[in-house]
Amino acid sequence: MRVRLGLAVLGTATATTLTLVPTAANAAPQAADATSRTGAASSRPVLVGARSGWVSTGVYVERGERFSIRYRSGRWTVDSRSFPWVGPWGYSWRTDEKIFQGCKVRDDRTYGTLLGTIGRHGNIFVVGKGKRFFATRSGVIRLRINDADNCLGDNAGAVRVSVRVLEEEEPA
């Protein structure tokens, strides 16, 4: 009786194993996709909210390194009641002159322009829709909208960029 019972248990175990096989086979391609996505993207996706102020990208660069910031998607506005949504290149000067002046982080650029800095007290540079940059100091790259902290309340939207530290000999 005990032997038969053992066989019955074995039979059950085999059946269970058989049903698990297709599940495992289905899971395998998903796992492979996830790995290849991660492997291909040494760039880091970063979401910069229009109401967030400075946002850390989590990407640290050493002085002298090159890095790229590329616009991926999204729109934002510096006044959701009165002004249209734009990408990280910001408003045209024609639209900009209709917006109350006095809220800019960089006066020489239009509202809505994506700005960057390295570390806490670095120069504020223009990112716009993105390009390659040269790090003039070491630190974490931070990004924000060209709209001052005390003017963020009426903003809306976000832009998504990818940030990547470039290899020494990497071509454009």
Ligand SMILES: [Ca+2]
């Ligand atoms: Ca605003």
